[in-house]
Amino acid sequence: MTPATSVRSAALGQAVPPARAGQAACPAPSVSERRLGAVGQAVPPARAGQAACPTPSVSERRLQPSGVFSGSLPCALVALALALPLLGADSATELGVAAFQQGRYTEARRLLQDALKGDPHDEHALTFLALAQVASGHCPEAVPSLTDRFNNSANPDLARLAGLALVQCAVAGGEIAKAVPLAVQLETRYPNDADALYQAARVHMRAFNDATRRMFEKTPASYRVNQLSAEIFETQNKFAEAAAEYRKAIEKNPRALNLHFRLGRAILLESHDPEALIVAQKEFEAELALNAEDAAAEFQIGQILNAGSKPDEALQRFQKALDLSPDFAEAALAVGRMRVQAKQYGDAIPLLEHVVALEPANEPAHYNLMLAYRNSGQMDKARREQQELQKLQHPPEGEFTDFLKRLGERTPDK
Helix, strand or coil: CCHHHHHHCCCCCCCCCCCCCCCCCCCCCCCCCCCCCCCCCCCCCCCCCCCCCCCCCHHHHCCCCCCCCCCCHHHHHHHCCCCCCCCCCCCHHHHHHHHHHCCCHHHHHHHHHHHHHHCCCCHHHHHHHHHHHHHCCCHHHHHHHHHHHHHHCCCHHHHHHHHHHHHHHHHHCCCHHHHHHHHHHHHHHCCCCHHHHHHHHHHHHHHHHHHHHHHHHHCCCCHHHHHHHHHHHHHCCCHHHHHHHHHHHHHHCCCCCCHHHHHHHHHHHHCCCHHHHHHHHHHHHHHHHHCCCCHHHHHHHHHHHHHCCCHHHHHHHHHHHHHHCCCCHHHHHHHHHHHHHCCCHHHHHHHHHHHHHHCCCCHHHHHHHHHHHHHCCCHHHHHHHHHHHHHHHCCCCCHHHHHHHHHCCCCCCC
């Protein structure tokens, strides 16, 4: 199942996470993916001349991991300073890093340059010299060295730090076109790193904001302006306003794909009253008139029919959606569940097995598969599914809970 189908299928009975108080209005990601999830707030660029952050002692620094890359460039670089290998207390590199972490960037540059005279290939000195240049406001001077460290360093921690600084320099210089591919590389190489993901989020948000501003300035009469406005309203849970903007977009371009679907989805997110279901179904039918192979629209109609106590008609729609998109997990689950209810276990089991293969954490799929196995006499498989379901419903307690127990605290209520 494609991400687009998965997200689009969730309108009936699913609410969008509410926007945080005071959060900037930001639309969903690309329309081609048809996503609706709330988007974070854009992060302001680093403030010029901000004071350096206080840091731990040199002995503590050697042992601490890298920290959070903040919006303040000098503080960010200090927080991300890596633990060095054990060097002599009078090492020029060690002293240079200590000066850097204390915000004495001119002295740090001098010491690290001295270190490089003794060893031109000292990777820590090369990296921290470039970082000191960046923290001093000399990004252009630092970029060549940072680029070399990011692309060629054998030390993944130093490469990561150089990449983060490169992205920060590009954003601070307003070079978003350069920042985007750097952020993508950083996220690809460090997919589970909070700092890399944070920088990627900042860059993509900045690029989105810039493109949005240009669109509103240069094409204010376009239907896309209304469509984007509707998506912004969706992220704010203002579904009535979103529906109004989708209707304006449809008036401007009645043949545009996805508009009727998004309108129907906004209607469902606003209300499940019988009248709303009827209106939403008409919009999904209108989408199918433009795109007869829209699996998500077929699925939504199935949901509406099922909510209206028309299971036979709903099953036809669910099956059609599944035929159009065989990896559409929600459609397969809907058909599988109805097969279980009809005691057609032989037909249900392959569908539900496919769903749990696609989505191992899908609790309803495991539950219905357990019922299908049990009712068809496959008790060993039924017990296996029951165990999987219990794992999902009762995840193992983590380190924080264990820590609270050691302190004698009451663990958080589940």
